[in-house]
Amino acid sequence: MKRLFLIASAVVGCSALAQTASTSSGQAYPIKPVRVIVPNAPSGLADVSARMVAAKLSEALGQQFIVENRVGAGSTLGTAAAVRAAPDGYTLLAVFDSHATNPHLFRTLDYNTVSDLAPISLLVRGPLVLVVNPGVPAMSAQDLVQLAKSKPGAILFASVGPGSPARLLMELLKLEARVDVMNVPYKGVGGAITDLISGQVDAMFPTVSSAVPHIRSKRLRAIAVTSEKPSAALPGVPLMMSVYPDFRAESWVGLLAPAKTAPEIIARLNAECAKLLALPDVKARFAELGLETVGSTPAQFDQWIKSEIERWGRVIRAQKITLE
Numbered sequence: 001m002k003r004l005f006l007i008a009s010a011v012v013g014c015s016a017l018a019q020t021a022s023t024s025s026g027q028a029y030p031i032k033p034v035r036v037i038v039p040n041a042p043s044g045l046a047d048v049s050a051r052m053v054a055a056k057l058s059e060a061l062g063q064q065f066i067v068e069n070r071v072g073a074g075s076t077l078g079t080a081a082a083v084r085a086a087p088d089g090y091t092l093l094a095v096f097d098s099h100a101t102n103p104h105l106f107r108t109l110d111y112n113t114v115s116d117l118a119p120i121s122l123l124v125r126g127p128l129v130l131v132v133n134p135g136v137p138a139m140s141a142q143d144l145v146q147l148a149k150s151k152p153g154a155i156l157f158a159s160v161g162p163g164s165p166a167r168l169l170m171e172l173l174k175l176e177a178r179v180d181v182m183n184v185p186y187k188g189v190g191g192a193i194t195d196l197i198s199g200q201v202d203a204m205f206p207t208v209s210s211a212v213p214h215i216r217s218k219r220l221r222a223i224a225v226t227s228e229k230p231s232a233a234l235p236g237v238p239l240m241m242s243v244y245p246d247f248r249a250e251s252w253v254g255l256l257a258p259a260k261t262a263p264e265i266i267a268r269l270n271a272e273c274a275k276l277l278a279l280p281d282v283k284a285r286f287a288e289l290g291l292e293t294v295g296s297t298p299a300q301f302d303q304w305i306k307s308e309i310e311r312w313g314r315v316i317r318a319q320k321i322t323l324e
Contacts, residue, residue, distance in 0.1 A: 014279060024315040029089055029265050033064040036092045036255075036271040039078025041071050045207060045289075048055050049124055049253040050094035057269075067094075074235035074323070076102055076109060089265035093117065095254055100308035104316040105323050113309065119255040119301035120266055121273040126254040126291035127227030128165055129211050129234060131220040132203045133196055140285060141224040141243050144203065156179040158192035158204040166192070168312055169205035169226060169249055171319040176244040196220065207251050208233050208290025226250065233290035251291075252308075255299055270298055274310040289322040 031082060036054050040046040054065035070078030075098045085091035103113050109115075119155060122156045130141060136155075138144040159167035162185075184201050186192040189210050195201050197219045207227065212233055214220040224240045225231045227247045240247040255273065257266060274295040276282055283293050296304065315321075 010116075011140065022192050026150075029268055030061055030063040032089050032090065033066055034092060034260070036065055036067045036087075037078045037082045037105050038067055038094045039071065039075035039082075040069070040096050040098075042069050044096070045251055046094050046096035046253050048289070049286075049291070050255075053094075053123055053273065053276065055177060055271055056279070056282065059271050060276060065092075071193040074098060074102060074161070076103065076106065079117075080110040082256070082285055083116045083258055085258050087118075087260040087262075089257065089261055089269070091258060092120070092269075093256045093258075094123075097165050097251055097308075098163050100305055101168065101312045101316065103309055104313045105163045105321070114302075114306065116259050118259050118261050118266055119298045119305065120255040120257055120269050121277075121298065122171070122252060122254045122294045122301040122304050123277065124286050124291040124293055125250045125271065126204045126208055126289070127225040127231050127250055128169060128285075129204055129208050129222050129226070129231070129237065130169075130203065130224040130240065131196070131211050131216075131222050132217065133199050134218065135199055135245065136202050136221075137225060139221075140238070141240055144223065145173075145177045145243075146181055148177070148181050152180040153182055155179075155203060156184050156201040157181050158184050158186055158196055158201045160186050160189050160192055162323050163316075165207070165249060165251060166205045168315055171315055172247060172249070173322060175315065175318060176247055193220075210287075212290060231290060232287060250306075254305070267296055 033041045036050055038047045039048045050067050054067050057065045070081050079093060082091055082093035100277060132138055138147055157170040159170060172200060174181060192204060193206060193214065196204050197214060209229060211220060215222045222234055224238050225234055226240050228241060228248055231237065277293040277295040286293050
């Protein structure tokens, strides 16, 4: 009996040790639902992307990845909530372009954008597109610049907030082309595009996904895309870089976790993201939105965030952009 007891104790001990090792290595993760905070509004690019990825992670890992929109304070409210969460892998954060501009727009933040979050993966990226109302006599970016130079302050650009890509790209155009155009701020992209179509404003840098239906119906004219290579969603539309070599910008969505989340969990999530983003159906669905799937390493995503913070910081400082 003593021998049987010792054998049983050894088996239980080995089992417990194996379970502990499995948990510490991230292999048992997740054992309960995972919350994915999106600090942006429902139906936006970050929200749509996060929901696609969350659904696939749920299938792959056998637990629900539940998207929770925590909107407010220029996306800083939801980001702060993720930073405060336990670093156990059960709270994640899906961020959008504004994640890299907020450090320059807010005097103080409740978190450090770089050190308080652990990068998991850059999920998707895609260009924005320079569009004009068809009544504007500009068939190219060069035409629009010449028109703006001939009528200083007369060309009206729609934007959707001080830190939005639409606003920052307008400011970048002012810097690169040395033109004077007027910013017309809107509360949302829907209102901005409606007024652009009706001719209340002249031009805008929206995301490809929000502009494509109106470009195809010829209610808007696409004259340039902001990526390093042509957009599959807008074949034939030239690059802004062909005119201004430093004019590059992309919308992007990435996944992070609270700092000090176990490296094994970060690695597990990164590997699963890479797998799902390589699936043909996922690639096709994102391509419909004008986005390219990425699936970077954590280190690559970390460098991406830092470079975006630095690049847009220069534009924000040069143009003295504030939270108006």
